[in-house]
Amino acid sequence: MKPSADQTEILKLAGDTLDDVGNYALLELLPVGVYVCDRDGLIIRYNRAAAELWGRSPRIGDPADRFCGSWRLRYLNGTYVPHIECPMAVALATGEGVRDGEIMVERPDGSRVVALVSIEVLKNADGEVTGAINVFRDNTEQYNLRIALGERKREFESILQALPAAIYATDAEGRITFYNEAAAELWGVRPELGKSEFCGSWKLYWPDGTFLPHDECPMAMALKEKRPISGMEAAAERPDGERIPFLAFPTPLFDTAGELTGAVNMLMDIRGRKIADETAQRLAAIVESSDDAILSKDLNGIITSWNNGAERLYGYKAHEVIGQPVTILMPEDRQDEEPQILARIRRGERIDHYETIRQHKNGTLIHISLTVSPLRDGQGRIVGASKIARDITERRQAEEQQRLLLREMNHRVKNLFTLSSSLVTLCARSAASTEELVSGVRERFAALAQAHTLTLPPTWNVASDEGQTTTLHTLIRSILLPFEKKAGDGEPRAVITGPDLPLGGSAVTNFALLLHEFATNAAKYGALSVPDGHVHIACSEDGDQFALTWRESGGPPIEREPADEGFGTLLTRATVKGSLGGRITRDWASEGLVIVLSVARDQAMAR
Structure with missing residues (x-):
């Protein structure tokens, strides 16, 4: 179809527009689509x-085929x-051109192409639209x-919305362009x-x-300093006045040319960490101030922490x-x-109140009660153990002393019953009448009670307001008072010779305990168990040492030394060595037992 005169004029205008420097034939060489319409929308060139x-x-x-x-x-949405x-x-x-518009072109085969369109309207000298x-x-x-990219952006924003961390973004001027729910x-x-x-905060x-x-704020700082x-x-x-501590991690964003385009910031709520830190500080203060030894170790048994209580108990610095x-x-x-x-x-077990023995840095053994608990990491895995050790040395000593005291009381009660029986037997042998027997038993029991009082510690002797003091001879006479009757040969049952020794403090109790043990055994098995038996107590001094020799005679003959040591013997040895710092020996002679007791004079006189 041959173009009309008006169309020819339009093509001339279009040609001038398309090619101000060359031939209109160049239109065919362009890599972009070009077409020209007259004012009625008829296509006159493409x-x-x-x-x-x-x-x-x-x-x-x-x-x-008007207009296209x-x-x-189709529109881009189809x-x-x-x-x-x-x-x-x-x-x-409208006479208005289009710059970089987008529309979807559907081809006869059904394929679709998104076209980027730029339209320039052609006008004559009078300004009338002649084509485009x-x-x-x-x-x-x-x-x-x-x-x-839009889908990825939406997906990315969805991810950011789902994150528990507070995240927001700004443009280069700091204006907020995005924030998630956590923010x-x-x-x-x-x-x-x-x-x-x-920042979006109040x-x-x-x-x-x-x-x-x-x-x-940190975001403003990151944008300003571009780092x-x-x-x-x-x-x-917040508007309600609550303050939320957080850590900020702002990061500037740049385009391919290196120009700042904005920034993204992540805010980490550290309320939990603050509480945990405060709790940890309180726990650390409690651990450090504890009197108990508290330490931790890994699963190889290597010590990883050590408190002041552990230093005091074991003697080692951390x-x-x-x-x-x-x-x-x-x-x-x-x-x-x-x-x-x-x-x-x-295995995850906890060990409670396990009593054992540990060793001080200086080698001293310590009785402890041990509690051991597993230590777990954030994933619940066992990574070590904490130990709490309590010194129970004094408690164990007190328990041992209590056991010793109970055994001693049991021993003494038995001895008193035996001694009482012996006294009755002795009185019965010499009594001419029932009245004489009763009088003799009463007198001896009164003497026995007086002597027994001397074996009590000062704190038990309620009749005394001051510490016990006496002399060794006085104490011996009090202990042997129940046996003061003369023997069958007219001689005293007990004779004391040699220098006297003032006794003070716990020495009174310790000597009374020893002498009571000697007298009780003599009344049960030795010289004081028969009417004609004698005991000679000889005292002597050698420098700073004081010796007491207890010699029995006239009693039942001794056939052999006892095979086993009784509690009384063990108690006697413990008293001599532990309390008096002395030594004691026994000679089981056939004619009678000989006991030699030696102590430091100053030890016996100490108050």
Whole structure:
């Protein structure tokens, strides 16, 4: 179809527009689609690139192909667009061109191309619209990339919304462009996108409570200095007045040209950590101030912590034992305990009030009550053990002393009953009448009670307001008072010779205990168990030593030394060596027992 005169004029204008420097034939060489419409929208010229984009070659001037040579047009969302409403039709109708508009071209084979359209309206000298030229190109790849980026952005934003950490972004000027729910929850407010700046919180404060202006916050600092900031602490105040401590991690964003485009910030709520830190500090203070020894070790038995109580109990400084095996605290005969303890800890068991023995730095053995508990990491795995050791040495000593006291009381009661029986027997042998027997027994029991009082510690002797003091001879006479009757040969049953010795403090009790033991045994088995028996107590001095010799005669003959040591013998030895710091020997002669007791004079006289 040959163009009309008006169309020829339009083509001339289009040619001038398309090629101000060359021939109109260059239109065919362009890599973009180009077509020209008259003022009625009839296509009067198009190039090969346009036909390829349309997927068809429309006829020039055909009214069936007004405004565009495409098979169909659609909006980017897929909605059908009639040609009469396409960008070319709108441009001719309004006289306004189009710059980089997008529309979807559907080809006859059903394939679709997103075209980037630029339309320039052609006008005559009077300003009347005479036609228009459309330059368009395939923008499908860029469109698909933009869609993919948009999907990735939406996916990324969904991920950010799901994160428990508070995250928000700003533009280069600090205006907030995005924030997730965690950020809104931390702030207690929802900032206005595009207006709120640097941080969405109501107010900000430094950790020391000083007010922090928003334009000086970590995000503002990162944008101003164009550098990331890691872990700066601040506190956000909510409208209700609650302050939330957080760590900020703002990071600037740059485009491919290196220009600042904005920043993203993550706020880490550290309320839990603050509480944990405060709790840990309180626990550490409790551990350090505890009188109990508290230490921890790993699963190999290596000491990892050590408190002041442990230093006091074991004598080691922390730097001396941390990194060392815990077996340095164990005596040689207790080394096998540690593998058993570690095995139980690995099984998750707790060991409660395990009484054992440990060793001080100076070698002293310590009785302790031990509690061992597994230590777990954040994932619940057992990584070591904590030990709490309590010194029970004094308690064990008190228990042992109590047991000794109970055995001593039992022994004394038995001896008193035996002695009482012996006294009755002795009185019965010499009594001429019942009255004489009763009188003799009463007198001897009264003497026995007086002597027994002397064996009690000063705190038990309620009749005395001061510490017990007496002399050795006085004490001996009091102890032997129940046997003061003369023997059958007319001689005294007990004779005391040699120098006397003042006794003070606990020495009174200790000597009374020893002499009572000697007299009781003599009354039960020795010289005082028969009417004609005698006891000679000889005292002597040699420098700073004082000796007492107890010699029995006239009693039942001794056939042999006792095979076993009774409790009384053990108690006597413990009293002499432990309390008096002396020594004692026994000679089981056939004619009678001889006991030699030697003590330091100063020890016996001490108050």
